[in-house]
Amino acid sequence: MASSQFAVIVALLAVLLLVLRRLSAYAPATTTESIVLDGTFGLYLGWVTVATSANIAAVVAGSGVRPSPGLAETAAAAALLIVGATGVLLARAFGGRTTIAAAMAWGIGWIAIGRVTDDPRSPVTAAVAVLAAVVVVLAATRTARSRARLV
Numbered sequence: 382m383a384s385s386q387f388a389v390i391v392a393l394l395a396v397l398l399l400v401l402r403r404l405s406a407y408a409p410a411t412t413t414e415s416i417v418l419d420g421t422f423g424l425y426l427g428w429v430t431v432a433t434s435a436n437i438a439a440v441v442a443g444s445g446v447r448p449s450p451g452l453a454e455t456a457a458a459a460a461l462l463i464v465g466a467t468g469v470l471l472a473r474a475f476g477g478r479t480t481i482a483a484a485m486a487w488g489i490g491w492i493a494i495g496r497v498t499d500d501p502r503s504p505v506t507a508a509v510a511v512l513a514a515v516v517v518v519l520a521a522t523r524t525a526r527s528r529a530r531l532v
Contacts, residue, residue, distance in 0.1 A: 390429065390436050397426040401475055419480055427484025430471065434464050435492070453501070458509040464489060468517030477525030482517050489514040 401422050409415035438460065448456065468485045475481060493510035496503045 384440060387436050387440050390433050394426075394429050394433050397422060397429055401426055401478075405475060419478060423475075423478045423480025424484045426471070427468075427481040427486075428488055430467055430481075431464060431485055431488030431492070434460050450501070454503050454505050457496075457503065457506040461489065461492070461506065461509045461513045465513030465516045468513070469520040472517070472520040472524045476528045477521040477523070479521060479525065482521030485517045486514040489517070 404418055404422065409418060438457070464485070468482065471481050471485075472478075489510050493507040493514070496507040496510065
């Protein structure tokens with residue numbers, strides 16, 4: 382069951398990447414079009430990117446893998462660094478769209494909150510999550526500013 386859910390979310394991620402790539406090829410005709418399309422697909426892509434990593438963790442946990450607490454914390458931190466790096470790549474690929482960064486920061490932020498308020502508690506994982514969220518937002522901001530200077 383978990384592997385089929387994982388396949389669905391990965392397929393959704395691929396479709397959203399394709400949709401945003403195609404939408405980026407054309408300038409929106411109106412501000413409303415820009416807000417609706419970028420808002421809808423940007424937020425969805427950002428959220429699904431973070432959810433994909435959470436789904437990977439669920440598939441691993443569902444398979445019966447029980448790492449030591451130290452290894453689990455290291456794996457969680459590594460996964461969050463990968464999510465942060467993915468956010469940087471998405472910022473560069475899509476011109477620093479704030480909707481993608483905002484959704485990713487929101488999702489990563491909830492991971493941080495979960496690691497300080499729920500079991501398994503992990504201040505290290507929470508700190509890495511906050512760092513990843515900040516990096517995603519800064520990358521999008523910097524990319525958008527650089528893009529604005531070129532226009």
